Amino acid sequence: MQRSSAAPRGRGTPVSRGLRVLLVAAALIASGTAIPPPLRALNAQARTPVREDLVRKLTGKKIRVDKQTGQPRAASEAEARATVQQLTTLLEHPAGPPTVSDRSNGMQVARVDGYLNRVIVGRPLPDGRFETRCVSTLDEAVAFLGGDLAALEDR
Amino acid sequence: MTCTQLVSCLRALSMVSAAAVLAVPTPAYSAAKITVVNADGPGEGFNDPTPVAPVGGNPGTTRGQQRLIAFQYAADLWGATLDSNVEIVVRAVFDPLGPNVLGSASTVSVVANFPGVGAFPGAAFAQTWYPSALADKRAGTELLPGIPDIVANFNSDFDFYLGLDNNHGARNDLVVVVLHELAHGLGFFSLVDPSSGQNLRGKTDVFSQFTLDTADHTLWSDYGSGQRKASALRVDGVVWDGANTFAAVPHVLEFGRPQLTFNSPVLSDPVRVGTASFGPELTAGGVTGDVVLALDGSTAPAPTGTLSDACQPLTNGPAMAGHIALVDRGTCTFVVKAANAQAAGAIAVLVANNVAGDPPLGLGGVDPTITIPSALITLAEGNAIKAQLALPAVVNVTLGLDLTVRAGADAAGRPQLFATNPVQPGSSISHWDPIAFRDLLMEPAINPDLTHEVIPPFDMTLTQLRDIGWFLDADLNGITDQTVILGTCNTGLPDVLLSNGAALADQARVWYRLCSGTKNVGQFSSCVGKLAADARKDGLITTAQKDAITACASQTFGTQ
Numbered sequence: 001m002q003r004s005s006a007a008p009r010g011r012g013t014p015v016s017r018g019l020r021v022l023l024v025a026a027a028l029i030a031s032g033t034a035i036p037p038p039l040r041a042l043n044a045q046a047r048t049p050v051r052e053d054l055v056r057k058l059t060g061k062k063i064r065v066d067k068q069t070g071q072p073r074a075a076s077e078a079e080a081r082a083t084v085q086q087l088t089t090l091l092e093h094p095a096g097p098p099t100v101s102d103r104s105n106g107m108q109v110a111r112v113d114g115y116l117n118r119v120i121v122g123r124p125l126p127d128g129r130f131e132t133r134c135v136s137t138l139d140e141a142v143a144f145l146g147g148d149l150a151a152l153e154d155r
Numbered sequence: 156m157t158c159t160q161l162v163s164c165l166r167a168l169s170m171v172s173a174a175a176v177l178a179v180p181t182p183a184y185s186a187a188k189i190t191v192v193n194a195d196g197p198g199e200g201f202n203d204p205t206p207v208a209p210v211g212g213n214p215g216t217t218r219g220q221q222r223l224i225a226f227q228y229a230a231d232l233w234g235a236t237l238d239s240n241v242e243i244v245v246r247a248v249f250d251p252l253g254p255n256v257l258g259s260a261s262t263v264s265v266v267a268n269f270p271g272v273g274a275f276p277g278a279a280f281a282q283t284w285y286p287s288a289l290a291d292k293r294a295g296t297e298l299l300p301g302i303p304d305i306v307a308n309f310n311s312d313f314d315f316y317l318g319l320d321n322n323h324g325a326r327n328d329l330v331v332v333v334l335h336e337l338a339h340g341l342g343f344f345s346l347v348d349p350s351s352g353q354n355l356r357g358k359t360d361v362f363s364q365f366t367l368d369t370a371d372h373t374l375w376s377d378y379g380s381g382q383r384k385a386s387a388l389r390v391d392g393v394v395w396d397g398a399n400t401f402a403a404v405p406h407v408l409e410f411g412r413p414q415l416t417f418n419s420p421v422l423s424d425p426v427r428v429g430t431a432s433f434g435p436e437l438t439a440g441g442v443t444g445d446v447v448l449a450l451d452g453s454t455a456p457a458p459t460g461t462l463s464d465a466c467q468p469l470t471n472g473p474a475m476a477g478h479i480a481l482v483d484r485g486t487c488t489f490v491v492k493a494a495n496a497q498a499a500g501a502i503a504v505l506v507a508n509n510v511a512g513d514p515p516l517g518l519g520g521v522d523p524t525i526t527i528p529s530a531l532i533t534l535a536e537g538n539a540i541k542a543q544l545a546l547p548a549v550v551n552v553t554l555g556l557d558l559t560v561r562a563g564a565d566a567a568g569r570p571q572l573f574a575t576n577p578v579q580p581g582s583s584i585s586h587w588d589p590i591a592f593r594d595l596l597m598e599p600a601i602n603p604d605l606t607h608e609v610i611p612p613f614d615m616t617l618t619q620l621r622d623i624g625w626f627l628d629a630d631l632n633g634i635t636d637q638t639v640i641l642g643t644c645n646t647g648l649p650d651v652l653l654s655n656g657a658a659l660a661d662q663a664r665v666w667y668r669l670c671s672g673t674k675n676v677g678q679f680s681s682c683v684g685k686l687a688a689d690a691r692k693d694g695l696i697t698t699a700q701k702d703a704i705t706a707c708a709s710q711t712f713g714t715q
Contacts, residue, residue: 086253119259128325132601136581
């Protein structure tokens with residue numbers, strides 16, 4: 001197996017780094033403090049820069065529901081940012097295409113989770129329903145939520 | 156402990172999940188066992204302890220239980236419809252994903268060049284990617300032990316309807332959404348990147364073996380990437396070329412393609428239009444008239460308003476009366492535009508899109524006072540009409556239905572895949588064209604009128620899965636069934652295509668599933684017998700077929 005060319009250098013040997021990681025992981029598991037999935041997702045979001053052009057596209061669009069009236073209402077910039085951040089987490093593809101592993105019997109296998117993720121996004125309609133769309137890229141999701149992609153209800 | 160990707164953890168969770176599922180009613184015997192692995196942590200998602208009242212046949216008493224029951228119900232619907240001797244594992248979680256996401260799913264692995272064990276056939280196409288669940292089925296063995304076939308991540312923030320009876324009202328039915336996502340995982344997807352036309356790692360996929368460009372009658376599997384890229388943009392030009400689904404089309408899709416015909420001048424061949432959810436439906440005769448640009452004398456509100464967006468009362472009422480209004484999309488709702496055009500005497504409304512793109516999709520909104528038909532046309536078509544009006548020239552059109560073509564099929568009766576220009580990576584090709592009517596499970600949108608049935612005359616998802624290789628094999632011996640098998644009983648009936656587009660074997664499996672909630676052999680036999688008798692009465696099956704299926708029902712109760 002090839003090592004990632006992006007591996008950090010000058011911070012100890014690979015063996016000692018690996019040992020440290022294993023020890024930390026073992027300690028976390030033993031103490032029951034391994035990071036639960038939602039927190040992992042939030043941490044991933046915090047590391048992922050948000051595309052400002054997409055935040056602008058969603059700001060002011062009626063993609064939120066007013067709890068008092070049940071009607072769609074305009075998203076604030078912070079809410080638009082949160083939506084773009086969440087979609088980024090779900091739809092950000094790995095940098096390259098999936099690797100293929102060859103088996104001895106001639107069979108080939110490729111892991112495509114992450115690469116092939118499909119997300120159903122929804123935007124609220126005045127009658128209480130959510131209009132939905134199955135998307136696989138961030139731009140497509142924002143185009144739909146922002147009203148560019150499908151013309152079911154302008155606002 | 157939080158379970159992530161540890162194989163041992165998955166196995167443990169699988170057992171927990173199976174135990175939980177055993178405690179609740181399932182809709183069917185499972186010819187294919189689909190195990191939902193609850194990968195949520197304690198107190199959240201599928202384990203949310205919030206007390207809830209049972210709803211729509213879902214007996215769960217906590218929110219988490221109801222989610223799991225509804226999820227497994229959808230999985231069992233597929234399990235009862237397909238057959239495989241290899242367990243299909245779906246690793247699923249419910250996490251907070253914000254207010255605009257329902258859920259996501261993906262096949263975990265794809266497999267090529269896999270052999271079959273014993274009589275199992277292996278891959279039907281060489282050098283072709285298959286989703287792992289289908290590859291396992293055709294190989295007759297688990298090819299990737301310890302790795303789930305599908306991962307699914309649903310939104311615990313979203314207010315799904317969790318009943319099992321499809322009585323979801325204005326809410327989104329979780330069962331339908333899961334059926335859709337699982338169908339992608341079972342094989343309703345193309346691995347081609349429609350933006351570039353590139354195959355996955357240079358190898359075609361089983362979906363592309365049936366994706367046909369009608370311009371040169373070439374399958375995507377035989378195209379180069381440049382040709383696939385161009386093909387993906389050909390609106391109305393990409394169809395599914397599978398025999399099972401082709402046979403189902405006449406029984407599922409209705410005649411009547413919504414279109415605009417240019418009578419004079421003939422600017423182009425008739426073009427498809429997006430229909431409206433308000434006002435009267437389009438008719439075969441349609442509405443014919445001259446087009447008049449709607450003028451409202453205002454560009455408010457800035458910066459989006461235009462003089463012809465019909466967001467204010469029209470100022471050219473006398474010129475509009477008795478004619479077809481052309482209005483710009485944007486700034487206000489479609490029903491406001493239609494209402495203003497109607498008040499000015501228009502007999503129909505054409506909304507010209509304000510962004511480039513083809514095909515035009517639907518117009519949403521509700522207003523029972525609208526009595527004239529409306530439709531969306533593309534920006535290019537709107538501009539072409541405006542250019543004629545500016546000459547000035549009279550543009551006469553007919554807005555109506557073409558009853559020679561089924562909505563969602565081409566002139567040859569082949570079901571259309573969703574081709575768009577520009578490409579929409581998640582929606583393009585890997586869904587049916589949303590012009591289809593009736594609405595189909597595998598359109599890009601989850602429509603509110605979908606049922607839980609996946610066979611004709613309700614839907615074409617099962618026939619698509621049959622086309623890609625989910626062959627009938629009720630006895631799980633790897634050999635395609637030549638006769639109809641009900642449970643473990645061989646009826647001796649040859650499997651034939653029924654007049655509703657379903658195979659007799661698939662129809663019999665649906666009856667088996669519908670009756671599987673009965674308590675004893677007498678009730679079960681009576682239930683299957685009644686459904687078969689009704690089908691006989693409707694002319695769907697023959698008396699001999701009804702008798703053979705009814706006879707088998709009494710021998711097969713509780714066998715699966």
